[in-house]
Amino acid sequence: MTFEEFVAARLPAVLKFAAVLTGDRGLAEDVVQEVLIRAEGRWQAIARVDRPEAYVRKMIVNEYLSWRRRSWRLVPSGAGADLPGRSTPDPAAGYAERDAMVAELAKLPLRQRAVLVLRYYEGLSDPEIAEVMGCRPGTVRGYASRALAVLRVELTAPLPVPAVIEEGR
Amino acid sequence: MSAGTPIRTEDHLRAALVSLEGCAPSADAVLRAVHEAAGRRGPGLARALRSPRSPRWLVLVLGVATAGAAAALTIVLLPAGAPSGAGGRLPAAAGGGLPSAASVGRAMLTAAGGVNGDVLYWTETGINRGVTVDIYRNWSWPAQPVTGQRVITRLLFSQRTSRAAPLKLAEDDGFVSIAAPATVNYVHGRLTVVCYAGTGWSGCGYANTETPPGTWSLHTGRFSNPNPGLGDLSPAALAHQVVKGLWRVTGRTWVDGQRAIALTETPAGHYQPLPTLLWVNARTHLPLRMIQGAGRSPAVDNWYYLKPTKANMALLRVPIPPGYPRSS
Numbered sequence: 001m002t003f004e005e006f007v008a009a010r011l012p013a014v015l016k017f018a019a020v021l022t023g024d025r026g027l028a029e030d031v032v033q034e035v036l037i038r039a040e041g042r043w044q045a046i047a048r049v050d051r052p053e054a055y056v057r058k059m060i061v062n063e064y065l066s067w068r069r070r071s072w073r074l075v076p077s078g079a080g081a082d083l084p085g086r087s088t089p090d091p092a093a094g095y096a097e098r099d100a101m102v103a104e105l106a107k108l109p110l111r112q113r114a115v116l117v118l119r120y121y122e123g124l125s126d127p128e129i130a131e132v133m134g135c136r137p138g139t140v141r142g143y144a145s146r147a148l149a150v151l152r153v154e155l156t157a158p159l160p161v162p163a164v165i166e167e168g169r
Numbered sequence: 170m171s172a173g174t175p176i177r178t179e180d181h182l183r184a185a186l187v188s189l190e191g192c193a194p195s196a197d198a199v200l201r202a203v204h205e206a207a208g209r210r211g212p213g214l215a216r217a218l219r220s221p222r223s224p225r226w227l228v229l230v231l232g233v234a235t236a237g238a239a240a241a242l243t244i245v246l247l248p249a250g251a252p253s254g255a256g257g258r259l260p261a262a263a264g265g266g267l268p269s270a271a272s273v274g275r276a277m278l279t280a281a282g283g284v285n286g287d288v289l290y291w292t293e294t295g296i297n298r299g300v301t302v303d304i305y306r307n308w309s310w311p312a313q314p315v316t317g318q319r320v321i322t323r324l325l326f327s328q329r330t331s332r333a334a335p336l337k338l339a340e341d342d343g344f345v346s347i348a349a350p351a352t353v354n355y356v357h358g359r360l361t362v363v364c365y366a367g368t369g370w371s372g373c374g375y376a377n378t379e380t381p382p383g384t385w386s387l388h389t390g391r392f393s394n395p396n397p398g399l400g401d402l403s404p405a406a407l408a409h410q411v412v413k414g415l416w417r418v419t420g421r422t423w424v425d426g427q428r429a430i431a432l433t434e435t436p437a438g439h440y441q442p443l444p445t446l447l448w449v450n451a452r453t454h455l456p457l458r459m460i461q462g463a464g465r466s467p468a469v470d471n472w473y474y475l476k477p478t479k480a481n482m483a484l485l486r487v488p489i490p491p492g493y494p495r496s497s
Contacts, residue, residue, distance in 0.1 A: 134436025
């Protein structure tokens with residue numbers, strides 16, 4: 001698969017992933033742009049990995065965390081979704097609740113947020129998330145546990161207690 | 170959330186995340202930005218040359234070169250210091266205590282500033298199952314330009330169109346401009362393009378220029394800022410990455426007869442999860458080599474720092490092949 005073929009086939013999905021990860025249109029655009037520039041320059045090598053898209057998504061996660069570490073951007077506000085307090089409130093209570101959760105997601109530490117996106121949006125298992133984020137599965141469960149508690153999300157199956165929890169920032 | 174708020178379920182969370190898809194930027198906007206930035210932020214002109222505006226880079230017509238033309242243009246590009254296909258393999262450690270990545274990074278930053286007057290010669294070799302498939306050779310002077318300096322760069326691209334075919338010269342570009350900050354999108358410059366015949370391409374180009382095969386062209390005007398010396402793989406950019414902790418020191422070794430410090434990219438590095446190794450001269454702290462990928466299909470970068478002698482400065486000039494007419 002050439003870089004152009006990858007972009008033609010997968011860019012919309014990659015952009016959605018970046019949008020969900022960052023919660024910010026401008027940041028998503030910047031992150032994907034940075035990643036694609038590097039990926040294009042290294043496509044010959046990337047194309048040889050088993051799943052180029054997974055590789056690119058990992059680059060996006062790394063870039064997102066890196067952007068935040070560098071403080072190049074403001075913390076995502078979740079402004080891409082309508083937040084409480086807007087001038088034309090959505091009449092549907094369910095939407096309001098969803099928007100409230102979006103706003104709370106934006107306040108999570110970045111690694112906790114990334115874990116939730118990878119688990120609940122991408123559908124990855126904890127070992128797969130650990131692979132993407134370069135940490136242990138126990139650490140992933142720790143991030144998830146903390147984040148879900150903050151969001152008051154009730155699990156369908158309780159999480160195992162992590163043995164080690166790294167600093168979630 | 171107030172105490173009276175109902176407990177949310179995982180499905181609520183999924184719905185909230187999916188709603189953020191509405192933040193997705195326009196694909197067209199991203200692609201435009203990528204193509205624009207590729208021309209000004211890459212390590213050289215190569216990124217711009219690969220832009221989708223030049224689909225010829227992807228649509229190769231194999232076997233169109235005549236045997237005579239192929240023989241005439243065949244070259245051996247691997248420099249003396251290039252690795253011999255041992256991608257991703259760490260050379261034997263030479264022993265000794267290891268410095269911290271932070272101290273190595275700081276020394277690299279100082280070193281990068283110390284070679285400003287040199288000609289930076291950088292090669293990028295793509296290897297597929299043990300066979301070199303393409304090579305970018307880049308010369309840039311000054312090696313680490315500062316804003317306002319006159320900068321000369323040259324990119325020579327060679328490619329093998331099949332495993333059996335020889336490496337052939339494909340395109341030779343020279344660019345002269347005044348170094349501008351990375352934040353500047355455009356610079357005024359002079360571009361020389363030689364588009365070699367017999368590659369199967371429909372032509373060569375940079376930015377809005379077009380050069381048919383078997384011709385050369387000269388263009389003066391506004392171009393995307395190529396930002397030589399400031400790309401991801403410049404000595405200074407690599408030094409910044411090491412300082413920021415994106416690399417860790419893993420050993421000491423020898424590379425082409427030079428004592429070297431070996432580094433491995435951390436999981437937070439730009440090119441993960443590809444295994445990516447870097448070797449830095451232990452005395453000068455300048456990057457020597459980087460290998461990305463494992464096994465027999467790595468991409469290999471080598472850096473050389475040439476004194477600005479008359480002979481080395483001559484390498485920055487793009488030679489016009491005899492008999493090639495100017496097309497524009």
